[in-house]
Amino acid sequence: MAYKHLVQYYETDRMKITHHSNYIRFMEEARSDFLRHIGWGYEEFERRGILSPVVHVECDYRKTTTYADVIEVDIIVEEMKGVRLKLGYIMRVWEDVVCEAKSAHCFLDEDGRLMNVKKQLPEFYVELQRHRREALE
Amino acid sequence: MAYKHLVQYYETDRMKITHHSNYIRFMEEARSDFLRHIGWGYEEFERRGILSPVVHVECDYRKTTTYADVIEVDIIVEEMKGVRLKLGYIMRVWEDVVCEAKSAHCFLDEDGRLMNVKKQLPEFYVELQRHRREALE
Amino acid sequence: MAYKHLVQYYETDRMKITHHSNYIRFMEEARSDFLRHIGWGYEEFERRGILSPVVHVECDYRKTTTYADVIEVDIIVEEMKGVRLKLGYIMRVWEDVVCEAKSAHCFLDEDGRLMNVKKQLPEFYVELQRHRREALE
Amino acid sequence: MAYKHLVQYYETDRMKITHHSNYIRFMEEARSDFLRHIGWGYEEFERRGILSPVVHVECDYRKTTTYADVIEVDIIVEEMKGVRLKLGYIMRVWEDVVCEAKSAHCFLDEDGRLMNVKKQLPEFYVELQRHRREALE
Numbered sequence: 001m002a003y004k005h006l007v008q009y010y011e012t013d014r015m016k017i018t019h020h021s022n023y024i025r026f027m028e029e030a031r032s033d034f035l036r037h038i039g040w041g042y043e044e045f046e047r048r049g050i051l052s053p054v055v056h057v058e059c060d061y062r063k064t065t066t067y068a069d070v071i072e073v074d075i076i077v078e079e080m081k082g083v084r085l086k087l088g089y090i091m092r093v094w095e096d097v098v099c100e101a102k103s104a105h106c107f108l109d110e111d112g113r114l115m116n117v118k119k120q121l122p123e124f125y126v127e128l129q130r131h132r133r134e135a136l137e
Numbered sequence: 138m139a140y141k142h143l144v145q146y147y148e149t150d151r152m153k154i155t156h157h158s159n160y161i162r163f164m165e166e167a168r169s170d171f172l173r174h175i176g177w178g179y180e181e182f183e184r185r186g187i188l189s190p191v192v193h194v195e196c197d198y199r200k201t202t203t204y205a206d207v208i209e210v211d212i213i214v215e216e217m218k219g220v221r222l223k224l225g226y227i228m229r230v231w232e233d234v235v236c237e238a239k240s241a242h243c244f245l246d247e248d249g250r251l252m253n254v255k256k257q258l259p260e261f262y263v264e265l266q267r268h269r270r271e272a273l274e
Numbered sequence: 275m276a277y278k279h280l281v282q283y284y285e286t287d288r289m290k291i292t293h294h295s296n297y298i299r300f301m302e303e304a305r306s307d308f309l310r311h312i313g314w315g316y317e318e319f320e321r322r323g324i325l326s327p328v329v330h331v332e333c334d335y336r337k338t339t340t341y342a343d344v345i346e347v348d349i350i351v352e353e354m355k356g357v358r359l360k361l362g363y364i365m366r367v368w369e370d371v372v373c374e375a376k377s378a379h380c381f382l383d384e385d386g387r388l389m390n391v392k393k394q395l396p397e398f399y400v401e402l403q404r405h406r407r408e409a410l411e
Numbered sequence: 412m413a414y415k416h417l418v419q420y421y422e423t424d425r426m427k428i429t430h431h432s433n434y435i436r437f438m439e440e441a442r443s444d445f446l447r448h449i450g451w452g453y454e455e456f457e458r459r460g461i462l463s464p465v466v467h468v469e470c471d472y473r474k475t476t477t478y479a480d481v482i483e484v485d486i487i488v489e490e491m492k493g494v495r496l497k498l499g500y501i502m503r504v505w506e507d508v509v510c511e512a513k514s515a516h517c518f519l520d521e522d523g524r525l526m527n528v529k530k531q532l533p534e535f536y537v538e539l540q541r542h543r544r545e546a547l548e
Contacts, residue, residue, distance in 0.1 A: 009306060009316060010158055010299050012151040014204060019147050020465040021439070024432040025284050032283060036342075042283060043342060054431040058469035067151060068310075068317060146443060146453065147436050157328040158298040162421050165295070169420060173479075179420065180479060191294040195332035205447075205454060284432055286425040288478060293421050341425060 002072040002092075003030035009067050017064040023099050024057055027089050030073035031103070038127045049110035050121075055084070056104035063098045071098065076136065078102065080128045083114045088133070139209040139229075140167035146204050154201040160236050161194055164226050167210035168240070175264045186247035187258075192221070193241035200235045208235065213273065215239065217265045220251045225270070276346040276366075277304035283341050291338040297373050298331055301363050304347035305377070312401045323384035324395075329358070330378035337372045345372065350410065352376065354402045357388045362407070413483040413503075414441035420478050428475040434510050435468055438500050441484035442514070449538045460521035461532075466495070467515035474509045482509065487547065489513065491539045494525045499544070 005026045013019040035041050045052055065071060071091050078086040089101040107115040118125045129135065142163045150156040172178050182189055202208060208228050215223040226238040244252040255262045266272065279300045287293040309315050319326055339345060345365050352360040363375040381389040392399045403409065416437045424430040446452050456463055476482060482502050489497040500512040518526040529536045540546065 008299070008303055009150060010156050010302055013146060014149040014151070014153040015462060015464070016151040017464070020468065021147055021432055021435040024435055025282070028284055028432070029282055041342070051426060053426070053428070053472065053475065055472050056470065057431065059467065061464065061466050064464065068315070145436070145440055147439055152325060152327070154327070157331065158295055158302070161295040161298055162419070165421055166419055178479070188289060190289070190291070190335065190338065192335050193333065194294065196330065198327065198329050201327065205452070283424060284430050287420060288423040288425070288427040290425040295421055 002074045003033045005029055005071045005073065007065055007067055007069045007071060012067050015064075017066050018069070020059070020061060023059050023061070023091065023101065026071060026073055026091065027057065027059075027101055027103055030075050030089060031087060034075045034131075038131065040124050040127065045107075050115070051108045051112075052105050053108070054103060055106055057101070058103075059099055059101040061099050063093075063096055065093055065098050069093050076133050077128045077131045078133065080117060080125060080132075083107070083116060085117065085128065139211045140170045142166055142208045142210065144202055144204055144206045144208060149204050152201075154203050155206070157196070157198060160196050160198070160228065160238065163208060163210055163228065164194065164196075164238055164240055167212050167226060168224060171212045171268075175268065177261050177264060182244075187252070188245045188249075189242050190245070191240060192243055194238070195240075196236055196238040198236050200230075200233055202230055202235050206230050213270050214265045214268045215270065217254060217262060217269075219255075220244070220253060222254065222265065276348045277307045279303055279345045279347065281339055281341055281343045281345060286341050289338075291340050292343070294333070294335060297333050297335070297365065297375065300345060300347055300365065301331065301333075301375055301377055304349050304363060305361060308349045308405075312405065314398050314401060319381075324389070325382045325386075326379050327382070328377060329380055331375070332377075333373055333375040335373050337367075337370055339367055339372050343367050350407050351402045351405045352407065354391060354399060354406075357381070357390060359391065359402065413485045414444045416440055416482045416484065418476055418478055418480045418482060423478050426475075428477050429480070431470070431472060434470050434472070434502065434512065437482060437484055437502065438468065438470075438512055438514055441486050441500060442498060445486045445542075449542065451535050451538060456518075461526070462519045462523075463516050464519070465514060466517055468512070469514075470510055470512040472510050474504075474507055476504055476509050480504050487544050488539045488542045489544065491528055491536060491543075494518070494527060496528065496539065 007018050011018050011022045071093055074090045076088045078088045083106050085105045087103050091099040109115050144155050148155050148159045208230055211227045213225045215225045220243050222242045224240050227234060228236040246252050281292050285292050285296045345367055348364045350362045352362045357380050359379045361377050364371060365373040383389050418429050422429050422433045482504055485501045487499045489499045494517050496516045498514050501508060502510040520526050
């Protein structure tokens with residue numbers, strides 16, 4: 001069920017490896033896929049006039065990857081508390097972990113105010129809880 | 138007076154050269170700089186509710202470039218006729234031509250209709266004429 | 275059998291459409307897929323010490339696309355004559371043609387010399403002929 | 412003395428802001444500029460057969476930026492201990508901090524072994540010490 005990204009030639013650099021900045025993009029691809037999967041694609045947020053900026057990202061690069069590698073990205077809800085959603089990512093090529101990452105997100109209503117997800121988007125909150133680390137273990 | 142782009146590491150690929158797709162972006166950088174220079178930056182078009190999609194691009198790659206090269210981009214108005222603006226680009230590293238390129242653009246008013254630049258944006262038209270190949274020779 | 279690309283959020287721009295430079299990358303994705311498919315992936319060229327720089331690209335943008343669109347790319351061999359391979363691309367979303375494109379490529383041996391594909395890579399030449407426009411019609 | 416990056420149109424996304432992945436690239440631009448400045452550009456490492464992969468990045472996004480903003484990036488050596496170099500970045504538009512970031516790097520010799528920078532690259536180590544936070548305060 002992991003999201004799969006096939007590394008493209010244009011994603012490599014002169015060190016002959018996938019450029020590190022692209023993993024931030026693979027995170028977005030996997031997140032986009034995950035949200036669509038639980039019924040809350042970006043389109044749904046846009047339709048409601050909700051913006052969801054990324055407020056934090058971090059990546060630990062474990063092994064290099066390169067052109068034609070298939071990176072499998074597993075995503076998990078680390079925490080949904082107050083106004084902030086925290087996600088965790090593990091990226092693998094075959095069985096090797098190549099990158100571990102985290103991101104944090106907030107949600108802004110049509111007037112640009114921070115939303116309390118549990119109160120203002122309860123159906124979304126419930127979906128997120130179902131994909132928390134604890135729930136999956 | 139040419140626009141200068143310093144090639145970044147993330148713009149190279151595993152062939153150890155600047156990835157060819159990036160030249161399309163250098164064209165946009167130079168175009169953006171040129172339009173701002175003649176008083177018609179994208180901000181000005183946005184302020185008037187005008188969109189300007191790219192309708193054509195082409196690049197002939199003459200020599201490879203790589204990390205830390207400074208690419209100088211000269212831009213010229215090839216033609217401004219009816220609804221279409223055609224631009225030409227020559228990119229050089231030192232004296233060597235590394236890429237020759239062209240792009241074409243149209244302009245859409247707030248209702249998404251094609252604009253006749255000479256009639257509807259006469260001040261812009263005049264500026265473009267001053268940067269035509271003939272005018273510069 | 276067309277190659278499919280799902281447009282990502284990071285591929286859009288503030289005009290809310292897929293940035294035009296990305297189509298050059300979709301061309302590479304489709305080409306990479308096509309070459310692998312006919313048994314001549316980039317890995318095969320790298321293994322033989324052959325480099326294959328892109329010498330020309332051009333795109334005609336017909337309609338805009340945006341986040342979450344699936345772009346189908348059909349690729350065809352336009353010509354394989356002497357040292358130059360010319361490819362054609364048609365990109366569609368549903369039935370609409372969104373972009374028509376061309377690219378040209380050459381092949382350099384380990385000493386950086388231009389290769390005559392018919393003579394020096396005859397098996398590759400035969401595969402390419404089988405995917406020429408005429409052969410497919 | 413900060414490194415300056417002018418945000419390009421292709422760096423924005425459909426939220427009309429600079430896409431968050433690009434800040435990782437601005438970090439590389441500033442780092443590349445800083446290293447060149449202290450006499451240790453990537454070219455110098457490549458010449459010695461030394462590779463320097465990024466092992467960690469993190470970004471806290473404080474405010475959004477967009478097309479035509481000039482982002483000033485200040486870079487500082489947080490720590491150079493054993494095999495790991497840690498850098499800190501503050502990015503500002505005018506006086507506003509828009510992003511705070513960190514990165515970590517290691518150095519691999521020609522045989523792919525981790526290098527102890529203090530012992531194996533003492534001149535580089537000395538330069539780094541001169542740009543540590545403490546030294547600058």
